[in-house]
Amino acid sequence: MRVAAMGAPTEQGWFGRFGGRFVPEPIVPACLELAAAFADAWADPAFRVEFDEVLRQYTGRPSPVTECRRLSADLGVRVLVKREDLNHTGSHKINNVVGQALLARRMGKRRFLAETGAGQHGVAAATAAALFGLDCVVFMGEVDMARQRLNVGRMELLGAEVRPVTSGSRTLKDALNDALREWVATVEDTYYCLGTVAGPHPYPLMVREFQRVIGDEAHAQCQAIDATPTHVVACVGGGSNAAGIFAGFADTDAALIGVEAAGGASVSEGRPGVVHGSRSLLLQDDAGQVVEAYSISAGLDYPGIGPEHAHLAEIGRATYPTVTDAEVITAVRVLSRSEGLIPALESAHAFAYVLREAGREIPPGSTVLVNMSGRGDKDMDQILERVDGAR
Amino acid sequence: MNLRSRGRKLLVPYVTAGVSDNWLDHVHAAVDAGADAVEIGIPFSDPVIDGPVIQAASVRALERGTTPSTVARDLARYRGDVPLIAMTYYNLAHNLGLAEFADLLVSAGIAGTILPDLPIEESAPWERAAADAGLAAVLLAAPTTPDDRLAEICRRSRGFVYGMGLLGVTGERPDLATSARTMARRITAVTDLPALIGVGVSKPEHAATLATDADGVIVGTPVVRRILESDDADQVATLVAQFRTALDTAAPPTRAFAAAG
Numbered sequence: 001m002r003v004a005a006m007g008a009p010t011e012q013g014w015f016g017r018f019g020g021r022f023v024p025e026p027i028v029p030a031c032l033e034l035a036a037a038f039a040d041a042w043a044d045p046a047f048r049v050e051f052d053e054v055l056r057q058y059t060g061r062p063s064p065v066t067e068c069r070r071l072s073a074d075l076g077v078r079v080l081v082k083r084e085d086l087n088h089t090g091s092h093k094i095n096n097v098v099g100q101a102l103l104a105r106r107m108g109k110r111r112f113l114a115e116t117g118a119g120q121h122g123v124a125a126a127t128a129a130a131l132f133g134l135d136c137v138v139f140m141g142e143v144d145m146a147r148q149r150l151n152v153g154r155m156e157l158l159g160a161e162v163r164p165v166t167s168g169s170r171t172l173k174d175a176l177n178d179a180l181r182e183w184v185a186t187v188e189d190t191y192y193c194l195g196t197v198a199g200p201h202p203y204p205l206m207v208r209e210f211q212r213v214i215g216d217e218a219h220a221q222c223q224a225i226d227a228t229p230t231h232v233v234a235c236v237g238g239g240s241n242a243a244g245i246f247a248g249f250a251d252t253d254a255a256l257i258g259v260e261a262a263g264g265a266s267v268s269e270g271r272p273g274v275v276h277g278s279r280s281l282l283l284q285d286d287a288g289q290v291v292e293a294y295s296i297s298a299g300l301d302y303p304g305i306g307p308e309h310a311h312l313a314e315i316g317r318a319t320y321p322t323v324t325d326a327e328v329i330t331a332v333r334v335l336s337r338s339e340g341l342i343p344a345l346e347s348a349h350a351f352a353y354v355l356r357e358a359g360r361e362i363p364p365g366s367t368v369l370v371n372m373s374g375r376g377d378k379d380m381d382q383i384l385e386r387v388d389g390a391r
Numbered sequence: 392m393n394l395r396s397r398g399r400k401l402l403v404p405y406v407t408a409g410v411s412d413n414w415l416d417h418v419h420a421a422v423d424a425g426a427d428a429v430e431i432g433i434p435f436s437d438p439v440i441d442g443p444v445i446q447a448a449s450v451r452a453l454e455r456g457t458t459p460s461t462v463a464r465d466l467a468r469y470r471g472d473v474p475l476i477a478m479t480y481y482n483l484a485h486n487l488g489l490a491e492f493a494d495l496l497v498s499a500g501i502a503g504t505i506l507p508d509l510p511i512e513e514s515a516p517w518e519r520a521a522a523d524a525g526l527a528a529v530l531l532a533a534p535t536t537p538d539d540r541l542a543e544i545c546r547r548s549r550g551f552v553y554g555m556g557l558l559g560v561t562g563e564r565p566d567l568a569t570s571a572r573t574m575a576r577r578i579t580a581v582t583d584l585p586a587l588i589g590v591g592v593s594k595p596e597h598a599a600t601l602a603t604d605a606d607g608v609i610v611g612t613p614v615v616r617r618i619l620e621s622d623d624a625d626q627v628a629t630l631v632a633q634f635r636t637a638l639d640t641a642a643p644p645t646r647a648f649a650a651a652g
């Protein structure tokens with residue numbers, strides 16, 4: 001029996017036992033104001049029209065669904081790919097950022113603040129800031145700045161200021177901490193554009209709604225080609241691309257599968273905890289200290305997961321398996337050679353799961369819709385180091 | 392916890408627990424130099440309201456294996472006569488279970504708590520657990536807190552009200568933010584609980600200026616910076632004594648105080 005899923009959270013942002021708003025007092029009024037502004041905008045047809053229009057004529061939506069014929073023949077399951085890699089800036093992150101930039105403008109904010117892991121959200125934020133004439137500051141861990149140099153250069157070219165984060169893990173977790181600290185200090189004139197379905201209410205809801213265009217489009221596109229996905233697969237860092245595609249299929253019979261990095265497996269290895277503004281599943285030690293995640297992909301190097309995913313896992317509507325770095329690198333190679341698609345390392349997690357489980361967890365004859373959340377250009381240095389015979 | 396009983400402007404220094412072997416010496420030095428209470432920082436991996444200095448102290452304490460239990464164990468040797476207030480982040484309480492965490496703190500002789508990432512929408516369960524255990528759950532107000540919300544914070548807070556002196560993380564600032572005095576006045580206008588101002592109270596002069604409007608000050612980063620620099624309890628004693636003198640010399644009369652904390 002299907003469980004009703006992916007509706008609205010409670011007034012205080014709870015998805016079942018997960019979510020809420022656990023942030024310092026200085027930014028609580030801003031979160032309340034944002035929740036009201038989002039609700040108002042999302043119910044305003046004029047806002048929706050403008051959002052759709054920017055996504056269409058600027059970022060290039062709709063993104064196609066591609067039938068992977070060679071891979072399907074090899075695997076014995078039908079593989080369809082939702083092509084978020086084809087969006088302007090190269091990933092799904094731009095969908096959310098366009099929504100939030102329009103909202104920031106509507107709220108009269110002139111300064112745009114973001115955190116980034118792989119740099120894709122940072123690049124998207126810098127892009128939207130340029131488009132809408134906002135000042136932009138992006139916090140990025142030093143470790144990630146080194147492994148995603150190209151994206152640092154793109155952000156700077158786009159006019160954003162990239163602030164290196166030197167505390168803690170020097171990756172996404174600490175970039176989020178520093179972005180929150182900066183927001184506390186500048187909340188009166190700054191809009192915080194969070195990049196995934198995590199953080200305090202309303203971010204998990206709002207980011208999902210700005211990303212649901214992925215799932216809504218894909219649902220219609222599948223119908224048009226008479227395909228009924230039995231499995232919908234996406235990678236999960238905080239979980240925004242997964243939430244976006246899941247939203248279009250939550251009330252179908254499709255299995256929803258969010259693939260985590262083995263070194264950042266918040267659902268399989270985490271316990272309930274509170275960090276970065278919400279109660280969710282979290283990698284932590286016995287005393288409740290957050291443990292640093294490890295992943296080859298900067299975008300999945302995160303010890304938590306968005307609260308709605310924790311809820312979907314708890315009610316059994318979605319599952320969150322893991323894949324290893326080695327499986328990810330193999331997937332990059334296979335997708336490149338069999339379909340001419342070079343996925344981002346993050347997206348390659350979703351493909352790696354399908355390659356491993358086709359004919360097993362995914363029975364022969366299934367129809368699998370994979371969200372290709374981004375393209376692999378940003379990861380070429382790392383890929384070339386790791387793929388034997390890549391050249 | 393009734394902080395007003397001393398009838399002077401209140402001085403509450405902050406020490407990161409577990410930052411060194413002799414961290415409790417710093418607490419005692421602060422008490423002997425005239426503190427009216429001491430904030431005990433229980434280190435957390437992701438301290439979002441703390442600036443670089445307290446972050447560094449937290450990292451050092453965590454690397455030394457500090458946990459809520461080791462802090463409680465160390466505090467068995469506390470010999471001061473002023474209340475201790477735990478300042479930490481909600482996940483440590485959530486992780487242990489609220490009742491267990493409250494009991495652990497009480498068993499360590501702690502009288503109150505400050506959890507800066509737990510706003511009033513989410514704090515009711517902790518307020519209940521703390522009250523059941525006999526702990527004062529101190530709530531925080533900020534310069535951006537609207538009046539109606541401030542009234543509710545002051546109504547629900549126990550022990551005192553923590554007014555954030557500025558918008559920003561803990562850390563030293565050359566000048567006292569104008570928002571600090573405003574914050575103090577807004578709190579004292581709506582409650583009989585002591586209004587203590589923390590964040591950005593960096594120099595004895597700042598404390599002296601605040602003495603006009605606030606019931607006291609919380610001094611964190613200047614203390615912790617000295618501990619990180621030298622780990623010499625005399626340095627802490629000297630600093631706390633300077634703040635004590637500044638408050639006592641500036642001191643306009645204290646307000647009539649609330650019946651109980």
Ligand SMILES: Cc1ncc(COP(=O)(O)O)c(C=O)c1O
Pocket residue numbers: 091092117118119120121195196197235236237238239240241242298299300344346347373374375
């Ligand atoms: C291409 C790509 N996919 C996925 C992610 C992970 O984010 P989320 O889980 O929010 O989709 C990132 C994050 O940087 C990314 O760049």
